[in-house]
Amino acid sequence: MSSVKASIALLCLTTFSNLVSAWPGPKSYVNIKTRSEQIADEYDYIIVGGGTSGLTVGDRLTEDGKSTVLVLEHGFYGGPITLDPTRMYNITSVPQPHLNDRRFNVGIGNIVGGSSAVNGMVFLRGTREEYDAWAELGGPNSTWTWEGILPYFKKGITLAPPDPAQAKEFNITYSMDYWGTTSKIFGSFGKGAMGGVMKVLYSAMKKMPGMTVPIDSGAGETGLYWYPLSQDPNTYARSYARSGHWDGLNRTNYELLVGAKVNGLLFDGDNATGVTFLSRNETNSTIHSVRARKEVILAAGAVHTPQILILSGIGPSAFLKEADIPIKIDLPGVGHNFQDHSYIPSVGFQWGIVPTANVSNPGSGSGAAPNLATMIGMPVISPDNFEAIAQRYADQDPTQYLPSSYDETLKEGFKAQHAVNTKFLRSKHVTFLEIMVRGPGGSVQNLHPMSRGTILPDPKNPTSEMIVDYNAGANPTDIDVMVENIRFMRRFMTTGDLAQYEAKETMPGANVTTDEDLAEWARQVIIPSVYHPIGTCAKVPREHGGVVDEDLLVYGTKKLSIIDSSIHPLLVGATTSMTVYAVAEKAADIIKARNS
Ligand SMILES: Cc1cc2nc3c(=O)[nH]c(=O)nc-3n(C[C@H](O)[C@H](O)[C@H](O)COP(=O)(O)OP(=O)(O)OC[C@H]3O[C@@H](n4cnc5c(N)ncnc54)[C@H](O)[C@@H]3O)c2cc1C
Ligand SMILES: *[C@@H]1O[C@H](CO)[C@@H](O)[C@H](O)[C@H]1NC(C)=O
Ligand SMILES: *[C@@H]1O[C@H](CO)[C@@H](O)[C@H](O)[C@H]1NC(C)=O
Numbered sequence: 001m002s003s004v005k006a007s008i009a010l011l012c013l014t015t016f017s018n019l020v021s022a023w024p025g026p027k028s029y030v031n032i033k034t035r036s037e038q039i040a041d042e043y044d045y046i047i048v049g050g051g052t053s054g055l056t057v058g059d060r061l062t063e064d065g066k067s068t069v070l071v072l073e074h075g076f077y078g079g080p081i082t083l084d085p086t087r088m089y090n091i092t093s094v095p096q097p098h099l100n101d102r103r104f105n106v107g108i109g110n111i112v113g114g115s116s117a118v119n120g121m122v123f124l125r126g127t128r129e130e131y132d133a134w135a136e137l138g139g140p141n142s143t144w145t146w147e148g149i150l151p152y153f154k155k156g157i158t159l160a161p162p163d164p165a166q167a168k169e170f171n172i173t174y175s176m177d178y179w180g181t182t183s184k185i186f187g188s189f190g191k192g193a194m195g196g197v198m199k200v201l202y203s204a205m206k207k208m209p210g211m212t213v214p215i216d217s218g219a220g221e222t223g224l225y226w227y228p229l230s231q232d233p234n235t236y237a238r239s240y241a242r243s244g245h246w247d248g249l250n251r252t253n254y255e256l257l258v259g260a261k262v263n264g265l266l267f268d269g270d271n272a273t274g275v276t277f278l279s280r281n282e283t284n285s286t287i288h289s290v291r292a293r294k295e296v297i298l299a300a301g302a303v304h305t306p307q308i309l310i311l312s313g314i315g316p317s318a319f320l321k322e323a324d325i326p327i328k329i330d331l332p333g334v335g336h337n338f339q340d341h342s343y344i345p346s347v348g349f350q351w352g353i354v355p356t357a358n359v360s361n362p363g364s365g366s367g368a369a370p371n372l373a374t375m376i377g378m379p380v381i382s383p384d385n386f387e388a389i390a391q392r393y394a395d396q397d398p399t400q401y402l403p404s405s406y407d408e409t410l411k412e413g414f415k416a417q418h419a420v421n422t423k424f425l426r427s428k429h430v431t432f433l434e435i436m437v438r439g440p441g442g443s444v445q446n447l448h449p450m451s452r453g454t455i456l457p458d459p460k461n462p463t464s465e466m467i468v469d470y471n472a473g474a475n476p477t478d479i480d481v482m483v484e485n486i487r488f489m490r491r492f493m494t495t496g497d498l499a500q501y502e503a504k505e506t507m508p509g510a511n512v513t514t515d516e517d518l519a520e521w522a523r524q525v526i527i528p529s530v531y532h533p534i535g536t537c538a539k540v541p542r543e544h545g546g547v548v549d550e551d552l553l554v555y556g557t558k559k560l561s562i563i564d565s566s567i568h569p570l571l572v573g574a575t576t577s578m579t580v581y582a583v584a585e586k587a588a589d590i591i592k593a594r595n596s
């Protein structure tokens, strides 16, 4: 499928040659269980999903040496490889009518470590204003602000600084105000050699009107900056949930059952008391169960956490009726509010003259070269058109482009998001465009799509694979933004400092200039996913279609929480894994506090 190939190309570009990471060996195999009869009947905590968030919380809850945790993971234990199909679910979206009926690969990890084992390792976080919007949507006194989450970025991620000589040469700055030193999840800069072209691109981008240069990629600001990858600073191996929160821990109170497909929740009244699961190594489809004394914690990711809830009767009542599942709790938000970043794989250019500059300290050659990103808001992307785009969006009936299954509560919730999005479109401090700067040309991403999709089971066969509908491009603002993103790339490549290099546009072609022609091209080439699904069990008030409350407890239940990317109410303008780690760290503190 061409969209899959394009995505692989994008990831290769963003991570250079760091595709296969070393596999340090099965240090804690002792606590890895492969058969249902190897586990106990009951644990303090059951965590569903041994992925990015699940292993982070599992580590933190077992640090005391006392609390017992069982993690149930659908995948198996093995080495991580970016985008390896044997380590991922094989899901294709439904055709997308607003993107010429194309279907898209829904990549998510299916291995111990989850999506952090197969991701592109681009390690970024959103801006202050984006996290503050989470609190605004969360209701009065929400602690999910930038200030409330920053301590957990610091707890969750250790930064290894760049090579000093290379940093001086290329102006790679950083500040430890935004990072920690204790986590075994690392962000680090490779020292791979860089050519003079990066200097030329950096200083040309810096001079684009309105551009700012924050001191650090983690400062919560927009602009032009160098950023780390999630990799070990010494070996350059992938740093991910398994290496940071499982391998080497060897705790008798921390167990992992692999090949376990959780398919339901057990309740005693409102209290969640355990889960049911199938073992993939058994051919006889026996349904097993295991109980939790304190809490059941869902971490199966934005695609599958909604499925487990719905199979247990927690979800939109209309859907549950259609699927003939007895209704336990009517929660219309389950499987709704689905968002992902979207991108155009290439706005193509060729240099007329290849830029050069003298370089004294190119880098030691170890690991990938440091990466440079442009992360900017609409007033910088399009000083001339952003206000008109924002006004057209503000004038929309907020409910106009939503999926037909949105009920009144979800519509209320989206009205609140519409107000936030309107502010976002006018803000310099919210990232709409991401460019991985290495030139000439390249991919452009839209980090704040306004369209909302759904991830729901097949009502006729709810245990089979989920049906993913991005509903991408439904809201015309998403196309308006992408058109301005293309134009920004054009201005960067052909005006200012870079004009002298006489770059020639190969895609879509310099003759494609009108709003209409650019929009038509965009609808043919946009890919509606950068593998960052979120939002399908949002942390917003129940009367706004929320699924979990401020403390991540599922509405209408007790002792049942969700900690994965499904609770993010709104995309931030950054790749998602670092935010998943921070949310999981905060979640672990909340869960520990209420069970102590
Ligand atoms: C190909 C790809 C590239 C990406 N690139 C980047 C990038 O460069 N930078 C970045 O920051 N982010 C990137 N991301 C996104 C990021 O990795 C994810 O947002 C994040 O890892 C999600 O964490 P999670 O805990 O929500 O879910 P996951 O890490 O996906 O964990 C969910 C786990 O639950 C398991 N599971 C699911 N259903 C069940 C069930 N029924 N029973 C038991 N277990 C179950 C799954 O097998 C999986 O292991 C990428 C993702 C992918 C897939
Ligand atoms: C793990 O711990 C057990 C007992 O606590 C010990 O016997 C074993 O050697 C340890 N394994 C590793 C790899 O440290
Ligand atoms: C994915 O599924 C499709 C059809 O459902 C199948 O043709 C393809 O072989 C599968 N790919 C892998 C890697 O299993």
Ligand SMILES: *[C@@H]1O[C@H](CO)[C@@H](O)[C@H](O)[C@H]1NC(C)=O
Pocket (backbone or CB within 6 Å): 140, 141
């Ligand atoms: C928010 O905090 C204020 C001040 O502490 C308090 O008076 C108010 O009741 C709180 N509101 C909610 C909804 O918790």
Ligand SMILES: *[C@@H]1O[C@H](CO)[C@@H](O)[C@H](O)[C@H]1NC(C)=O
Pocket (backbone or CB within 6 Å): 171, 173, 206, 213, 214, 215
């Ligand atoms: C390097 O970055 C710092 C901090 O952002 C800035 O003050 C300085 O002007 C930059 N230098 C160059 C040469 O761009």
Ligand SMILES: *[C@@H]1O[C@H](CO)[C@@H](O)[C@H](O)[C@H]1NC(C)=O
Pocket (backbone or CB within 6 Å): 268, 269, 270, 271, 558
């Ligand atoms: C649910 O859990 C609470 C707290 O542990 C307990 O007091 C209550 O009796 C439980 N309810 C049921 C129905 O078991």
Ligand SMILES: *[C@@H]1O[C@H](CO)[C@@H](O)[C@H](O)[C@H]1NC(C)=O
Pocket (backbone or CB within 6 Å): 034, 035, 076, 259, 280, 281
């Ligand atoms: C379980 O199944 C997986 C995948 O088929 C296989 O790799 C593994 O060896 C099996 N484990 C056991 C204990 O049978």
Ligand SMILES: *[C@@H]1O[C@H](CO)[C@@H](O)[C@H](O)[C@H]1NC(C)=O
Pocket (backbone or CB within 6 Å): 037, 281, 282, 283, 284, 285, 286
């Ligand atoms: C199913 O298989 C497992 C192991 O393969 C076995 O332990 C279990 O008893 C079997 N169940 C039934 C109902 O046969």
Ligand SMILES: *[C@@H]1O[C@H](CO)[C@@H](O)[C@H](O)[C@H]1NC(C)=O
Pocket (backbone or CB within 6 Å): 356, 357, 358
């Ligand atoms: C590189 O340095 C040399 C010697 O100082 C100088 O002549 C040349 O113009 C420089 N080249 C560039 C591209 O700056």
Ligand SMILES: *[C@@H]1O[C@H](CO)[C@@H](O)[C@H](O)[C@H]1NC(C)=O
Pocket (backbone or CB within 6 Å): 509, 511, 512, 513, 517
């Ligand atoms: C641009 O030029 C190409 C190549 O000549 C042509 O195929 C295409 O139709 C033109 N597009 C527009 C919008 O003029």
